Amino acid sequence: MWWKESVVYQIYPRSFRDSNGDGIGDLRGITGKLDYLQQLGVDVLWLCPIYDSPNDDGGYDIRDYCAILPEFGTMRDFDDLLADVHARGMKLIMDLVVNHTSDEHPWFQAARSSRDSLFRDYYIWRPGRHGGPPNNWASHFGGSAWTYDETTDEYYLHLFSTRQPDLNWENPRVREDIYAMMRFWLEKGVDGWRMDTINMLSKPPELPDAAPRAGQAYILAEEHFLNGPRLMEYLREMRDRVLSPYDVLTVGETPGVTPELGAAYTHETEGVLSMLFQFEHMGLDSDPTHPTPKWTKVPWALSDLKRITTRWQQALHGQGWNSLYLSNHDVPRLVSRFGDDGAYRVPSAKLLATFLHTLQGTPYVYQGDEIGMTNVQFSRIEEYRDIDALNHYQEQVVERHRDPAEVLRDIHAKGRDNARTPMHWDASPHAGFTTGTPWIGVNPNHTEINVEAALRDPDSIFWYVRDLIRLRRTHRVMVDGRYDLHLPDHPSIYAYTRTDEHQQMLVVLNFSAAPVVVDVPQEVRRPATRLLLANYLAPGHLEPTLELRAFEARVYLTS
Template structure:
């Protein structure tokens, strides 16, 4: 087992974590001040979302300088203090690597657009127009065409995200050398790995062929032409050989559209260029894939569908590669609102979801605030939102499209990225303890009741349950490396599975829903099973034969030979 397979990762969105200077935006010194909070929780690795200088368009993902620190976050010295604080406490630091695109204010792009003869021209992807319009009908993830006309040269450049985020040309050896150099810069400063943003979009289909429209929109996503492209493995293997192989680091690739077989190639213990990947199959369960804007839709899905998706990845990568385990991050809604019940059973369902996250095989990721059970924010006015994708949706659907604002706000309440980006609630005081100034985005209205100070004072809080799960994972090899077996794949609400390794076997029971579940005739718990953790019953107690709403239990049976498979 590698160190990163045994680890638990905590993701920090820096502008919303902790503000040390009262300007309303989180910063590096604020994070350093809260390291003991993370150490008490028990996490091993901190993944830091971008803190580099940026163009201000996409929350730091439009980078203008890969070797600097944005002034609003502090200085390189502040960053080094943070790194030292993590390492002193036995924790590691993973930085975001955003190299599918840069900002249009990056010096490379400023030089590239000076003319077709610029030495930096081939750093980006340029094409002449076609029939008076863009080179192809590819759409941007943020709406509209993925091609932007550069009036000075009469050519279009590709941007899979905002127009201010031009895609890099990875076919250029010079671009690849530039990227490898910037990676070495941070690795030599002592970081412990990279989270690689949209890394499987580096290789585009030659000629940029049109994609089938599939909707009423003129510019649909052309994912079949830029996800897992023909040269992707070549680029990543070169990156590994040139840079990563020289360091003991963890890498996780953001790879929408991969299947378990593709992920196994990327994360093969011997030949794979990456440690693990983020896959998105479970993120698609509640989307209407036939809609023009599937990411913004919310449709019902069944527990058997969730089990099937997660199970496919558990069995598909076992012994072949490595899973990353997550239910939320800076780009998606709060997990207790999306997969749980953020009303009467907020605490119970937050604990159940955490139990799921920590008892599957893979490296678990905790997004800031999920250890408190923070729900979606659900602001009542579009003026309270900051995310470029959210504001584009509202403009296109309401301002330009004439749709009812209430309908679009309902979509944003469910799926908006700003749900995850509200300031971390540290206490019930002014500014939620996040800032003494005016926060860059409004506070989640629930902060007075749901905050870290209250959680730390409550021995039955979600926070302490997370800590107990992290300790449980460390103490049981079956969780980290055991085989996964789904015991009741078609049951409507019960998610029951085994984790088996050598002489240890764990039984996990999760009741997804607000009704009591009688286990009689559904599943028999072995007589010698010992309760390790539960969100209703305490370890060592003998629970009843029913599961309460959103109840989670984890049992251990000491030897496989003694117990066999629970019926």
């Protein structure tokens, strides 16, 4: 499986690089930066949606699955990009967004025109109940998951924005049309998909109410729409009917998946996906008792990160395959969230990269993380673009009269725009992203944090990540080695080994700003253990006692 040896780089096209000065990143912008990506050493690119879309939700609302959004370029530009990627021996995967379409998709236009439309059943319609929506489900972006449609006097379901109606996967014609669309892209030569919210496809047909919760009119009914009754059947059908003749990577976005389910979905022989994105560690710094946990921020505990990571590493070893990620376009910047974006930005970003690249699984680098980009703090809500943040503000400030400064604090800490500000190429006014006016503000710290500066500095995060990627290519144990946790109860050190029949790799990470002295556990003290990589200058051999500085990371190898 080629994708077990790969490192994926995620591109948010709108914010990567603008080639024509309209302030919006585009396909030619990406093609122009392939040398840079190749220099980093990644071999798979994942493009967030580039399809024709009214852009209500950053392109995750698709109007035409087989056309390119004009702001991003043309199909010709796409073909050129794909050819150039392949010519370099790299691969390209797309975003598959098939839980829902845009409300401007011709299927939905037809569906909403009449109850007798041939496309009515492409979506999920229900009559209202007691003058309100059909059930108590909440949308991920706030409010009810149902919108009333006057023309036909029924409600349609949307787990996301009102402009993202959910497709009805029960309908075999929907599935056939999606499969045909997938074949279109496969025939062009794409190398796979990241599958958006793929474990939401199957809803129980009776659409039961979610268990009520005090003070909440609408409830995120995850117990009903995640991993639903026919999900495995649909994914098997997709595998057998579409994917199996092709050697592609599929990665499912699957919130609410346990390691046991994860092992089943990604199983070597019986599985339906190459790998998946589990979400347990994304909830580490949220208050789960709050009605909308994702907007809360609580201190996170290293013991939880160890517990979650260890379970996933062990459950999938020899069974399925992990994806490794700490960031993406939906969550804050990893260094701001799990590291220290102040005094220890560089060492903590390197420590987090070490963690990401030395576990078992396929690492995902989100654009800008390789130079340690940080969260952004816009001071006015008008500067934000993300529908989720804008809805949250509207609900909390306008409808519930909460203090605007407090709500902006939530958005600073957790908002998706933290990851969506333009990529920093250089120190010039728009960070070398565009010659025009960027669609969203550039983080002011680009004068210090940018690609040009990183390439010039031999100690930069960029070169460190490049080294980690190289190690994966030259050390098989990073791909196949079994994971074992050491010092399980240490409050600030995360230590683990990766072991195969030839080698053992020892990773020791100080996840705190305080220096720590730690005795190396007996079981990993082996003669001739040498230092492979570290984020500070460190002795070349493993000593019985280690003195680790703030966010110090060391990787040792025993052959």
